[in-house]
Amino acid sequence: MGAINPVDILLVEDNPNDAELTVRALKKQHLANQLYVVEDGEEALDFIFCRGKFGNRDPDSPPKVVFLDLKIPKINGLEVLKEIKSNEKTKMLPVVVVSSSSEDPDIKTAYEYGANSYVVKPVDFDGFVEAIRQVGLYWLIVNEAVQ
Numbered sequence: 001m002g003a004i005n006p007v008d009i010l011l012v013e014d015n016p017n018d019a020e021l022t023v024r025a026l027k028k029q030h031l032a033n034q035l036y037v038v039e040d041g042e043e044a045l046d047f048i049f050c051r052g053k054f055g056n057r058d059p060d061s062p063p064k065v066v067f068l069d070l071k072i073p074k075i076n077g078l079e080v081l082k083e084i085k086s087n088e089k090t091k092m093l094p095v096v097v098v099s100s101s102s103e104d105p106d107i108k109t110a111y112e113y114g115a116n117s118y119v120v121k122p123v124d125f126d127g128f129v130e131a132i133r134q135v136g137l138y139w140l141i142v143n144e145a146v147q
Helices: 016-028 041-048 077-086 104-112 125-142
Strands: 008-012 034-038 065-068 095-099 117-120
Touching: 008 016, 008 041, 016 034, 016 125, 034 041, 041 065, 041 077, 065 077, 077 095, 077 104, 095 125, 104 117, 117 125
Parallel strands: 008 034, 008 065, 065 095, 095 117
Antiparallel strands: none
């Protein structure tokens, strides 16, 4: 594997421990130059659509991937996903749902709304770090995104 180019990632996670583990796993693999972490669905949509406190962000520089938890405050993850995928400007943005929910309705709805992948958070630390590493490698290095 050759040199890895740093990329921007949006992590939508309200659990500080899970957010820290995700950030550490991605940075350990040198998979992120800029990691943006937001804690609720409203902030996530503001970031993606360059509004509110993210109004100065360049709308032509979206993150390479969004890691999205479902159980987040203000606007839940499924609604965030639905809004991203129903908008012409953002519908091609890869969204990986990373959730503790392994309930079939959540998984089915996430895919119906356009999730690119659905990963259930492993309970143990090593399993969580390995899952994030694998998902990060795939979506940030292996996958060819639309430019």
